[in-house]
Amino acid sequence: MSRSLSPKPVVDASDDRGHLLTEQSNPRSRQLDTLPVADLVDLFISEDVKPQQAVAAASESIAQAVEGIAIRLAAGGRLFYVGAGTSGRLGVLDAAECPPTFCSPPELVQGVLAGGAPALLRSSEGLEDLRDAGADELRSRGLCEGDCVVGIAAGGTTPFVHGALDYALSTGALAIAMACVPADQAAMPCTIDIRLLTGPELLTGSTRLKAGTATKMALNVISTSVMVRLGKVYGNRMVDVAATNSKLVDRSLRILRDLADVPREQGMDLLRQSEGSVKLALLMAAADLDAEQARTVLNEHHQQLRPALAHCGAALRTA
Numbered sequence: 001m002s003r004s005l006s007p008k009p010v011v012d013a014s015d016d017r018g019h020l021l022t023e024q025s026n027p028r029s030r031q032l033d034t035l036p037v038a039d040l041v042d043l044f045i046s047e048d049v050k051p052q053q054a055v056a057a058a059s060e061s062i063a064q065a066v067e068g069i070a071i072r073l074a075a076g077g078r079l080f081y082v083g084a085g086t087s088g089r090l091g092v093l094d095a096a097e098c099p100p101t102f103c104s105p106p107e108l109v110q111g112v113l114a115g116g117a118p119a120l121l122r123s124s125e126g127l128e129d130l131r132d133a134g135a136d137e138l139r140s141r142g143l144c145e146g147d148c149v150v151g152i153a154a155g156g157t158t159p160f161v162h163g164a165l166d167y168a169l170s171t172g173a174l175a176i177a178m179a180c181v182p183a184d185q186a187a188m189p190c191t192i193d194i195r196l197l198t199g200p201e202l203l204t205g206s207t208r209l210k211a212g213t214a215t216k217m218a219l220n221v222i223s224t225s226v227m228v229r230l231g232k233v234y235g236n237r238m239v240d241v242a243a244t245n246s247k248l249v250d251r252s253l254r255i256l257r258d259l260a261d262v263p264r265e266q267g268m269d270l271l272r273q274s275e276g277s278v279k280l281a282l283l284m285a286a287a288d289l290d291a292e293q294a295r296t297v298l299n300e301h302h303q304q305l306r307p308a309l310a311h312c313g314a315a316l317r318t319a
Contacts, residue, residue: 017157020156021181021199022200022201023205025200025204026047026199032203050198050210051213052217054198054210054214055196058196062194065222066226068148068176069148069222069226070226072147072148073108073148073226074229077144078109079095079110079148080110080112080143081110081111081219082134082137082138082150082152082160083112083160084127084128084153086154087153087161088111088152089113091112091113091150094216094219094220095109095111103232104232114130127160131159131160131162132163133163134151134164134165135166135167138167143171145171147173147174149173149175149176150177150178150222151168151177153186154180155181155186155207156181161188162189169191174191175190175192176190177189180197180211181195182195196215198214227240231303234305237255239255240278242277249271253267253268255278258317260286260316260317279298282316283309286316288314289312
């Protein structure tokens with residue numbers, strides 16, 4: 001029985017990536033295989049301060065990305081994380097965490113991984129060399145001018161990601177690159193260029209280490225900051241969380257107690273009336289509105305709780 005195969009990328013033996021920062025050898029780990037376990041662990045821990053430093057150094061470009069993404073999502077656009085291997089899996093992870101954290105629709109933030117869902121569980125890194133596949137994935141999802149694409153490639157050279165970013169630019173979508181090498185080592189087609197310079201890995205070339213950590217940190221900052229800008233947070237509470245299991249019901253009741261001085265039993269009643277919407281329950285409690293009235297006010301203020309409260313002459317605590 002014949003089996004259909006994915007198209008094979010052309011590999012050029014002269015394509016030497018040794019100059020890339022992520023492929024260089026780390027002098028601190030040249031005797032890695034000889035270290036006692038305690039020293040091995042200490043070395044990894046000491047090296048892992050560098051991802052935080054790398055993200056801090058990229059704060060300006062990360063802030064530009066947050067502003068651009070928030071504007072487009074507020075106008076009805078979507079956010080796509082595109083990557084292969086570890087980079088792609090991190091994008092899928094961040095996208096998957098948005099709906100339960102912010103009650104956002106699954107289509108708002110999407111992860112696009114080379115190889116699709118099977119590549120989450122089994123390595124399919126060869127697919128990252130298929131440049132057209134990145135564009136094809138975004139084309140199939142109807143990418144348009146109002147959308148945003150974050151192309152994630154630790155070494156900055158992944159053809160799948162380059163193809164996706166090129167296509168994003170051609171549609172007028174916001175194209176954001178994220179890599180862990182300097183731009184002069186690997187240029188990427190984009191409008192905003194985020195460079196997380198974590199340096200050579202302790203295990204040479206294994207970018208699931210510092211590069212992966214920095215990437216996850218940057219994605220955390222981007223998605224959470226965007227959701228803050230979209231009004232899904234009040235103070236430091238995730239007020240757009242939906243009370244859909246026992247843990248989230250408990251968290252919702254504590255939010256109602258802390259921000260609106262609502263006892264747990266009354267909070268349960270408010271959650272039932274609001275169909276599990278904490279934001280709606282908070283507005284109902286603070287402004288003495290029923291669910292329909294509160295829903296109308298929130299809609300009039302684009303689901304932003306703070307302006308909705310001000311409109312009603314009401315306020316919440318910020319503790």
